[in-house]
Amino acid sequence: MNTTNRHRAIRHGIKPPDKRCATDSPIETPPLPRKVIIPLRQHQGEAGKPLVKAGDRVLAGQKIAEGEGVLALPIHATVSGFVAGIISFVEPKSGQVEQAVAIDSDGQDEHIKPSACQDPQALSKDEILNRIKEAGVAGLGGAVFPTYRKLAVPAGKIIDALILNGCECEPCLSGDHRLMLEYGKEVLLGLDIIKKLVSPGRVYIAIEDNKADAIDNLRRLISEMSLDFEVVAFKSRYPAGAERLLVKALLGREIPHKGLPLDAGAIVQNVSTARAIFDAVIRGKPLTEQVVTVTGAVNSPKNVMVRLGTPVRDLIEYCGGMAAEADEVVLGGPMTGFAIADLDYPVTKGVRCVLVKEAAATEEKPCIRCGSCLDACPMYLQPFLLARCARSGRYDESCRLQLNQCFECGCCAYVCPAGIPITQYIKMAKRELCRKADGR
Amino acid sequence: MSAQGLLSVSAAPHIKGRSSIPRTMYTVVLALLFPTGAAIYFFGFNAIKVIATSIASTIVTDYLMKKLRGRAFALDGSTVITGLLLALILPPTTPLWMVAVGAFFAIAIAREAFGGLGQNIFNPALAGRAFMQLAFPLAMSTWVMPQGFKPDAVTSATPLGGVTAEPAMLDLFFGKTAGSLGETSVLAILLGGALLIALRIIDWRIPLAYIGTVAVFSLALGEDPLFQILSGGLMLGAFFLATDYVTSPITCWGRVIFGVGAGILTVIIRLYGSLPEGVCFSILIMNALVPVIDSCVKPRPYGLKRAKEAG
Numbered sequence: 001m002n003t004t005n006r007h008r009a010i011r012h013g014i015k016p017p018d019k020r021c022a023t024d025s026p027i028e029t030p031p032l033p034r035k036v037i038i039p040l041r042q043h044q045g046e047a048g049k050p051l052v053k054a055g056d057r058v059l060a061g062q063k064i065a066e067g068e069g070v071l072a073l074p075i076h077a078t079v080s081g082f083v084a085g086i087i088s089f090v091e092p093k094s095g096q097v098e099q100a101v102a103i104d105s106d107g108q109d110e111h112i113k114p115s116a117c118q119d120p121q122a123l124s125k126d127e128i129l130n131r132i133k134e135a136g137v138a139g140l141g142g143a144v145f146p147t148y149r150k151l152a153v154p155a156g157k158i159i160d161a162l163i164l165n166g167c168e169c170e171p172c173l174s175g176d177h178r179l180m181l182e183y184g185k186e187v188l189l190g191l192d193i194i195k196k197l198v199s200p201g202r203v204y205i206a207i208e209d210n211k212a213d214a215i216d217n218l219r220r221l222i223s224e225m226s227l228d229f230e231v232v233a234f235k236s237r238y239p240a241g242a243e244r245l246l247v248k249a250l251l252g253r254e255i256p257h258k259g260l261p262l263d264a265g266a267i268v269q270n271v272s273t274a275r276a277i278f279d280a281v282i283r284g285k286p287l288t289e290q291v292v293t294v295t296g297a298v299n300s301p302k303n304v305m306v307r308l309g310t311p312v313r314d315l316i317e318y319c320g321g322m323a324a325e326a327d328e329v330v331l332g333g334p335m336t337g338f339a340i341a342d343l344d345y346p347v348t349k350g351v352r353c354v355l356v357k358e359a360a361a362t363e364e365k366p367c368i369r370c371g372s373c374l375d376a377c378p379m380y381l382q383p384f385l386l387a388r389c390a391r392s393g394r395y396d397e398s399c400r401l402q403l404n405q406c407f408e409c410g411c412c413a414y415v416c417p418a419g420i421p422i423t424q425y426i427k428m429a430k431r432e433l434c435r436k437a438d439g440r
Numbered sequence: 441m442s443a444q445g446l447l448s449v450s451a452a453p454h455i456k457g458r459s460s461i462p463r464t465m466y467t468v469v470l471a472l473l474f475p476t477g478a479a480i481y482f483f484g485f486n487a488i489k490v491i492a493t494s495i496a497s498t499i500v501t502d503y504l505m506k507k508l509r510g511r512a513f514a515l516d517g518s519t520v521i522t523g524l525l526l527a528l529i530l531p532p533t534t535p536l537w538m539v540a541v542g543a544f545f546a547i548a549i550a551r552e553a554f555g556g557l558g559q560n561i562f563n564p565a566l567a568g569r570a571f572m573q574l575a576f577p578l579a580m581s582t583w584v585m586p587q588g589f590k591p592d593a594v595t596s597a598t599p600l601g602g603v604t605a606e607p608a609m610l611d612l613f614f615g616k617t618a619g620s621l622g623e624t625s626v627l628a629i630l631l632g633g634a635l636l637i638a639l640r641i642i643d644w645r646i647p648l649a650y651i652g653t654v655a656v657f658s659l660a661l662g663e664d665p666l667f668q669i670l671s672g673g674l675m676l677g678a679f680f681l682a683t684d685y686v687t688s689p690i691t692c693w694g695r696v697i698f699g700v701g702a703g704i705l706t707v708i709i710r711l712y713g714s715l716p717e718g719v720c721f722s723i724l725i726m727n728a729l730v731p732v733i734d735s736c737v738k739p740r741p742y743g744l745k746r747a748k749e750a751g
Contacts, residue, residue: 134441257743259523328448359448410453424451
């Protein structure tokens with residue numbers, strides 16, 4: 001075990017004010033929701049096929065939908081109770097009509113018997129991957145990519161580095177921070193399981209330096225548990241936790257164009273995903289809950305352990321209700337989150353923050369070519385040009401300008417003095433290109 | 441919640457940095473207060489009259505043009521900067537009606553006719569000055585020694601005119617010399633420029649490349665580099681005119697090329713052209729080349745080997 005004193009840093013990006021107001025309070029467990037709504041599409045890939053129908057009794061942790069297609073993942077009930085039915089709703093991010101299983105909780109919180117593993121060392125790689133798949137674990141850093149597929153490294157691929165992402169670079173989020181403080185052992189054991197799966201050259205844990213207590217805690221645990229992990233402190237900057245930037249800062253190489261971290265010899269996993277892997281493999285527990293930071297204009301911001309499918313309304317109520325002037329609710333962080341129109345919308349896999357705020361009126365002024373967006377873009381693109389092309393419908397040109405390299409971090413729109421919603425223009429251009437490609 | 445209990449829905453990102461156009465523009469005005477203060481100190485009432493007329497004329501022109509174009513008029517600081525900069529590059533004894541005409545040209549023709557802020561190719565203050573050079577050549581080459589608030593001004597050639605004996609370097613540095621309102625006090629300009637660089641409003645590469653090139657190139661041609669960089673409008677041009685966002689390149693290396701190009705042109709015009717000063721036209725020529733520079737000099741996107749692949 002060795003530690004390094006040099007703080008790594010990413011280039012470009014922004015430094016927003018660090019307003020993480022729920023950081024000092026331990027994770028709380030709110031009372032069970034009366035009803036959960038579990039969408040059948042919660043991660044990248046096809047929507048699941050329901051295995052239950054209205055009136056069925058289900059237990060918490062019971063599989064209620066089977067995954068379809070290449071990125072298949074099962075979906076589980078998160079409370080015990082009776083299935084109220086399969087409902088349709090409009091998904092706010094895509095605008096598409098999706099289906100969900102609505103379950104009325106019976107308040108008993110009866111779980112299926114978990115298939116705990118007595119001897120994890122005896123499990124083969126395939127058995128571990130199968131447990132991860134059957135538990136429905138997906139990337140909880142936000143991308144929600146099925147974890148078993150990410151960790152099924154093709155034979156012959158060398159992994160130089162396994163990186164645990166504890167940066168939590170979005171302002172306002174502190175769920176991973178608390179997880180590293182309160183569930184540090186589970187996180188490290190989960191990381192150890194991943195290490196067994198991918199056999200990396202080195203294992204790094206990247207944590208921003210505004211979480212000094214988490215850095216210290218993990219270093220202490222690593223030394224107690226005699227693990228060979230290296231905790232690397234990163235200068236707090238957004239988006240330090242973006243995997244492309246992490247890989248470049250830690251390994252000194254860039255993920256190739258249109259490639260994955262795998263192509264640069266790296267695998268990146270989020271702290272919460274590591275804990276979910278521990279639960280899946282050792283405890284045999286499927287993914288039914290995750291830590292969510294409820295913050296912003298609520299009367300008592302907290303970090304809460306939320307059952308997936310809990311309506312956002314319940315969480316806001318638990319945290320003291322919305323402040324008087326608040327009229328907008330964002331799921332996800334302030335830089336990349338999406339606003340919801342209905343408080344009964346549920347918390348799904350990968351939603352790590354409920355941010356309540358007052359809507360701000362913005363006015364778009366003409367671009368003054370100041371170049372701030374170029375200085376902020378972590379992908380070294382020219383955001384002002386992308387916005388200009390999007391506005392005038394020149395989508396093919398924006399493609400040539402590497403529109404698809406943009407991972408929508410929001411830095412460009414954050415710095416723009418003219419208030420141009422560059423990120424929104426880029427998303428619009430991407431959508432239009434998809435529509436054209438689909439022939440619509 | 442709104443009165444109907446409805447939620448607002450907006451797009452990410454949901455937080456915004458503090459920078460805004462007025463904030464940036466008025467910070468530049470703040471930095472320009474140094475050369476403005478020096479102008480008033482050295483040239484007294486003339487300075488106050490020219491500056492006031494220029495700013496007032498630019499604002500009135502902007503208002504009229506916005507009304508003509510059916511756009512909203514708002515004082516965001518950009519018009520004030522143009523008015524102030526135009527005044528600072530004019531001779532102190534410029535008749536006020538000429539100042540008003542030049543200001544009108546700068547805003548109405550050089551900026552609004554191109555589409556308003558952000559769309560102009562040429563630096564509006566410099567375009568106004570170039571127009572006045574052609575329309576009022578005599579007034580634009582009448583210079584006076586600094587007299588403060590004393591009434592009688594003594595006409596004199598500027599140091600670059602080559603007629604008077606070369607003034608002491610310290611006079612050039614502090615501003616005890618003939619010249620346009622804002623260009624004489626190098627000290628004041630450096631203070632203002634340093635403020636803008638420290639606040640990261642302007643890119644230090646442009647003044648460094650511009651001034652450095654003038655020094656090196658003039659030295660190579662047998663001139664005194666210190667004299668070349670301290671006299672004329674080079675300092676004011678390098679820190680406040682060449683650094684205008686709209687009319688300079690958007691990438692770092694592009695800005696270096698811009699500064700070097702302006703430096704070479706300035707020395708050539710000064711030494712081999714018929715005008716004593718080359719800053720105004722060299723920056724205007726480089727302004728015209730900015731689209732070419734921007735299309736040739738592009739950042740290399742992450743993950744790609746060469747910027748060329750970025751289209």
